[in-house]
Amino acid sequence: MKTTTLDTIIDLTRYPIDDADFAQTCRATLDTTGVLVLPNFIQAPALDAIRAEAEQSLDQAYFCAQNHSVYLTPHNPAFSKDHAANREVVSSKGCICDDIIAANSPLRALYDAEMFRDFIKDCTGETSLHPYADTLSSINIHYAHRGQELGWHFDNSAFAITLLIQKPEAGSQFEYIKDLRSSDNMNYDGVTALLDGATIPQTLDMDPGALVLFRGSNSIHRVSPNESDTTRMLAVLAYNAQPGVSLSESARKTFYGRLS
Numbered sequence: 358m359k360t361t362t363l364d365t366i367i368d369l370t371r372y373p374i375d376d377a378d379f380a381q382t383c384r385a386t387l388d389t390t391g392v393l394v395l396p397n398f399i400q401a402p403a404l405d406a407i408r409a410e411a412e413q414s415l416d417q418a419y420f421c422a423q424n425h426s427v428y429l430t431p432h433n434p435a436f437s438k439d440h441a442a443n444r445e446v447v448s449s450k451g452c453i454c455d456d457i458i459a460a461n462s463p464l465r466a467l468y469d470a471e472m473f474r475d476f477i478k479d480c481t482g483e484t485s486l487h488p489y490a491d492t493l494s495s496i497n498i499h500y501a502h503r504g505q506e507l508g509w510h511f512d513n514s515a516f517a518i519t520l521l522i523q524k525p526e527a528g529s530q531f532e533y534i535k536d537l538r539s540s541d542n543m544n545y546d547g548v549t550a551l552l553d554g555a556t557i558p559q560t561l562d563m564d565p566g567a568l569v570l571f572r573g574s575n576s577i578h579r580v581s582p583n584e585s586d587t588t589r590m591l592a593v594l595a596y597n598a599q600p601g602v603s604l605s606e607s608a609r610k611t612f613y614g615r616l617s
């Protein structure tokens with residue numbers, strides 16, 4: 358499928374992303390709730406093309422599983438192994454990188470479109486957004502087969518942009534607690550209660566074609582294990598506030614299995 362104009366990818370009638378009032382409404386939602394979900398943001402034919410590309414590229418995905426703390430920090434010897442700072446959760450997924458995404462993919466057209474980037478700036482308050490300097494990190498597609506999950510974590514980045522491509526029949530629920538921590542309060546007790554199952558998180562409903570903006574640096578979140586034989590497929594669009602930034606070599610090695 359050849360997609361060159363943005364209106365073949367985004368439903369611009371329902372979502373006039375270049376309209377200042379619309380963008381302000383989106384920003385207010387993101388600011389108050391920590392998340393913005395735009396259902397059916399992607400037009401059906403473009404979503405079909407993205408799903409076909411994701412399916413065709415699956416055999417090139419790098420699958421890995423990691424144990425990590427919810428804070429994504431190394432073991433802290435000041436605390437015990439069972440302390441919230443050190444307790445380990447598991448994340449297991451597959452990933453294909455930007456260099457696998459086709460030049461004519463609707464994902465790339467969307468990622469590169471100035472109108473879309475301006476909308477993301479309007480929503481997040483960022484003044485400039487740039488692609489990654491490395492060849493792998495700007496557009497990724499994540500895969501989760503049966504049993505695979507993303508463990509509880511706080512993001513390192515201020516916000517994330519995702520696009521659900523395919524949804525399993527069961528499991529793979531996006532769960533979160535808004536502002537469980539703040540920049541100056543790790544809230545170990547709150548994290549312990551969640552990991553012990555004493556706190557019930559909120560669930561975010563999303564269907565294929567939805568655009569999701571999520572502020573995850575203080576809002577803990579996870580994607581529960583896929584409980585079906587339909588693979589969860591999700592595109593992640595990543596920008597930087599500064600030009601010329603590469604994802605760290607250690608992160609590329611860990612998540613992509615290669616540096617370039």
Ligand SMILES: O=C(O)CCC(=O)C(=O)O
Nearest residue numbers: 507512519531578580591
């Ligand atoms: O898979 C998702 O919906 C969320 C992904 C996520 O939280 C992350 O990549 O940090």
Ligand SMILES: [Fe+2]
Nearest residue numbers: 511512573578
């Ligand atoms: Fe995350």
